[in-house]
Amino acid sequence: MxxxxxxxxxxxxxxxxxxxxxxxxxINFVPLYAFDLDYFSIPEKLGISKTVLLENYHILLDYLNKPWITELHMPDFPSSEDGLFHFYEVKKLFLFNYAVAAVTTISTIFYVFFMKRQRLVWKLIRPFQWGMLIPFVVLILIALNFDQLFITFHEVFFNNDAWMFNPSTDPVILALPESFFMHCFILAFALIEVTIIAGYFFTKRIAFKKE
Structure with a gap:
């Protein structure tokens, strides 16, 4: 038991x-945003240089990532009260994600060592096999209807409509188009898929070698 x-x-x-x-x-892979600035011609559309956009993006990331930064002020993008509140909620999600990542990483290390010591590594093979399906399904959903997935995501994690930015009061949304977030979803679930596949083959090799 x-x-x-x-x-x-x-x-x-x-x-x-x-x-x-x-x-x-x-969320910290800035090269993706830098790529999308060029890919979607955002500097040209907004009349703001790529350098300035990246500077404001770094300011936003600093606010979202660092608990000791309590105010968000992007010099080239004014923000409404609702916009600032949404970023505050996003900040809480970022910090919560880091906390869960830290706790589960430590727990996973102890778990893997325990399973290896008990010669039960083979029990990880089936979960990895099933796990491969989930990112694949999500990637298909992204390809079929990202708009609905994007809306559903916000409805699940936010109990208000502050995330529905008005470009006239929160012009930063023009620098963060929905397509950029689609690329973020794709990258995240691609990383998950690759990690699970790598975990499956690594576990299988260890199990057959040790068992």
């Missing part, structure tokens, strides 16, 4: 670790 509980808890921590770490990497 003890081993079953540890296995169940460990698998949950393992997949939460993969999810939250992938999210952490994605």
């Amino acid at each position: 003890k081993v079953k509980f540890i296995h169940f808890f460990g698998i949950a921590c393992l997949f939460l670790c993969i999810l939250t770490v992938a999210i952490a990497i994605t």
